[in-house]
Amino acid sequence: MPSQPPLPHLLTPYVTSPPQASLTILSSVLGATSNWLVLRFLYAALYASPASGVGHGVLGVEAGKKRKVVLVSFLRGWEFWRSEAKRLGLDLARLIEKRQFAFVDGLSELFSSPNAPTQPQYPGARIPPRTTLPLRSQPGPPRLRQPVSPSAGGDELLNPTTKEPGPVKRLHLSGCGIVALDGIEKEIIAVINQLKTSTPAEDGEVSEVLLVVDQPDMLLAATGPSKAIGATEMGEWILGLQQAASATIVTISADSPLIHNASAFAHQPATPLETGHAAFAVGLAHRAEKVMQLRNLETGAARDVSGVLRVSKGGAWGQREGAEAEGSWEEKEVLYFVQRDGGVSVFGRGE
Amino acid sequence: MAPSNISHRQTHNLLLISKLLSLRDTASPLTLLLDSLEQPATPLIKEYIRRARLSKVHVTLIAFETLKPLDGVDAFISARRKSPSDIVKEVSAAYRPDSSNSPNRRRLILIDSINPLLHSTRLDNSFQLSTFLSSFIVPTSLSASSQPEASLVITFHQDVPGRPSPYSPPPLSILTYLATTVIKLHSFSHILAQKVARDRSLVPPVFGLEEEQDGVLLSRLDKPIGKDSAEGVVLEMEYRRKSGRGVLEWYLLPPASRYPATQVREIVTLLDDHPLYRPPLDDDAGDEEEPESTFELRLTERQRRDREGVVLPYFDAQQGHGPGEGGRILYDMGEEDDFDEEEDEI
Numbered sequence: 001m002p003s004q005p006p007l008p009h010l011l012t013p014y015v016t017s018p019p020q021a022s023l024t025i026l027s028s029v030l031g032a033t034s035n036w037l038v039l040r041f042l043y044a045a046l047y048a049s050p051a052s053g054v055g056h057g058v059l060g061v062e063a064g065k066k067r068k069v070v071l072v073s074f075l076r077g078w079e080f081w082r083s084e085a086k087r088l089g090l091d092l093a094r095l096i097e098k099r100q101f102a103f104v105d106g107l108s109e110l111f112s113s114p115n116a117p118t119q120p121q122y123p124g125a126r127i128p129p130r131t132t133l134p135l136r137s138q139p140g141p142p143r144l145r146q147p148v149s150p151s152a153g154g155d156e157l158l159n160p161t162t163k164e165p166g167p168v169k170r171l172h173l174s175g176c177g178i179v180a181l182d183g184i185e186k187e188i189i190a191v192i193n194q195l196k197t198s199t200p201a202e203d204g205e206v207s208e209v210l211l212v213v214d215q216p217d218m219l220l221a222a223t224g225p226s227k228a229i230g231a232t233e234m235g236e237w238i239l240g241l242q243q244a245a246s247a248t249i250v251t252i253s254a255d256s257p258l259i260h261n262a263s264a265f266a267h268q269p270a271t272p273l274e275t276g277h278a279a280f281a282v283g284l285a286h287r288a289e290k291v292m293q294l295r296n297l298e299t300g301a302a303r304d305v306s307g308v309l310r311v312s313k314g315g316a317w318g319q320r321e322g323a324e325a326e327g328s329w330e331e332k333e334v335l336y337f338v339q340r341d342g343g344v345s346v347f348g349r350g351e
Numbered sequence: 352m353a354p355s356n357i358s359h360r361q362t363h364n365l366l367l368i369s370k371l372l373s374l375r376d377t378a379s380p381l382t383l384l385l386d387s388l389e390q391p392a393t394p395l396i397k398e399y400i401r402r403a404r405l406s407k408v409h410v411t412l413i414a415f416e417t418l419k420p421l422d423g424v425d426a427f428i429s430a431r432r433k434s435p436s437d438i439v440k441e442v443s444a445a446y447r448p449d450s451s452n453s454p455n456r457r458r459l460i461l462i463d464s465i466n467p468l469l470h471s472t473r474l475d476n477s478f479q480l481s482t483f484l485s486s487f488i489v490p491t492s493l494s495a496s497s498q499p500e501a502s503l504v505i506t507f508h509q510d511v512p513g514r515p516s517p518y519s520p521p522p523l524s525i526l527t528y529l530a531t532t533v534i535k536l537h538s539f540s541h542i543l544a545q546k547v548a549r550d551r552s553l554v555p556p557v558f559g560l561e562e563e564q565d566g567v568l569l570s571r572l573d574k575p576i577g578k579d580s581a582e583g584v585v586l587e588m589e590y591r592r593k594s595g596r597g598v599l600e601w602y603l604l605p606p607a608s609r610y611p612a613t614q615v616r617e618i619v620t621l622l623d624d625h626p627l628y629r630p631p632l633d634d635d636a637g638d639e640e641e642p643e644s645t646f647e648l649r650l651t652e653r654q655r656r657d658r659e660g661v662v663l664p665y666f667d668a669q670q671g672h673g674p675g676e677g678g679r680i681l682y683d684m685g686e687e688d689d690f691d692e693e694e695d696e697i
Binding site for chain 1: 386388391393394397416417418419421431432464466467468470471472473508510511512513514515560561563564565566567568569570571572
């Protein structure tokens, strides 16, 4: 099969320029993950802006506008995203240096205390930070973390221990309930604002920041009712992040047990995790303008099809005045195939 | 159903929905909109706001999940991270009628989604849903007479599950008990598909989350049937009168692009009146049902008289010439018959 263009043309209208203040949901199942789609969103936002010569057609509209992206990932580390983006021809490390992109790591040290004395003791240890066991926070009264300004505290502390370039911000969860979520929210918003204001002030206007939150449901699953974090709190947390960014993309899992066990049609009582996840996912879909659902092929596995992508209008579609006119896209269901080299082809049924 | 009955129902129920959506005479202080991902309440809420604007009603939106205020909303109150009592305070502060000049403006309070509030872990045990809701409708301030009449419209997402509590009824039960009007929203194309299936005695199809298919949250696609006239929202309304009697009716709200924003005439129709839902019967059928054919199947007057004059054989038996006479077998032997003696002996 010939190598695919980084942005399949069937997909282009759906991944380019999500409208202002909108929420886009990418739902995935275990057999059909959303990484490739997230990368397409990154590509559409980041690749068009520096290389104005490439920008033609749909991308040409975006060529003049500076778009920046903050990627918050709760399930995958920096190394994964960097190497996957490289296969697309997107150098994230360079983009971080150019202050067009920022990565927030919600995985590596989420549950380890940020100022633990054990951290700096192993500066020479070559163990990648993802594989270290999370350190327990000290028992006792929950410390209310002061919002550390990310340029000062965070980088100094983290950069000696890691070889990673740029502001790879690491999130730390401390405390309980809203306090914990507020801490994380402040850190992410600080990164967004940092990126917003770091524009070379030639045009003077604040650039738009696209926020991508990858699998925040992991946060919900890992905390749950014992930490007083439920679907409502998570939804409010996303709402807070939405206010800081110009457009937001959230990926969630929509596997059957996580969604359907808690529904009214189920026959057995649901666990708190199932209820919480279903309420969070369905609630987000109610707030989204666009819902892109990935799932397996109903007829079973195939050699040349990875899964089905269905793009639907979410619950908030049509709330904004004139939404029909500006972002005219049709609901659609297509098949996609992720090749070994990372290229993706998107095609209709029977094509 | 007799035709006069239908027309009465049409006029009466259309007046009713018009009164409800335009908030006239505070017909329904507490309206509950039950929506789902398959048919969100956004079109209906926009319709409420449109009508409120036309009749100069003050609109307040309490946003639990909306980021930006909708067009036409006078007061937008973000309820994120706020306690219920704070929300009540803000809502009552959002509109102060100046008692000096104009008569009281009526007031519409919209809650975009009640689910986050119901499932919040922050609520303490003293929170009562009914108290919270009634505090909007019945303001407790001293100058109660100067308070405007308020109508409350609440959206509840049916497909968002909640934490079941063993000691209290589920929130949906409380809400449906309190509400004076319950409007359940359906997608018109889904209703049509289900009707087609029912007409053929098939199991009606289900959509979206109810399919219980792995990875499917939403099933709505732009053109499910291939007719673009199948757009619109079906409203299943239950209105509780003050007497306690309920009125049930199904309506169709056409999409907003079909009519100008300033139209005053009623745009909602009965679902039964929609040609796609109930195709009109052919009117040329006369009093008697007669099959269409190239043959002449009717009788002329003379043929009919002749037919009435025919005396059928069993009338002969009913003449009755006494007992024993009625049961005779009248039979003429033909040439080919041979007489069977044994049979005749019995």
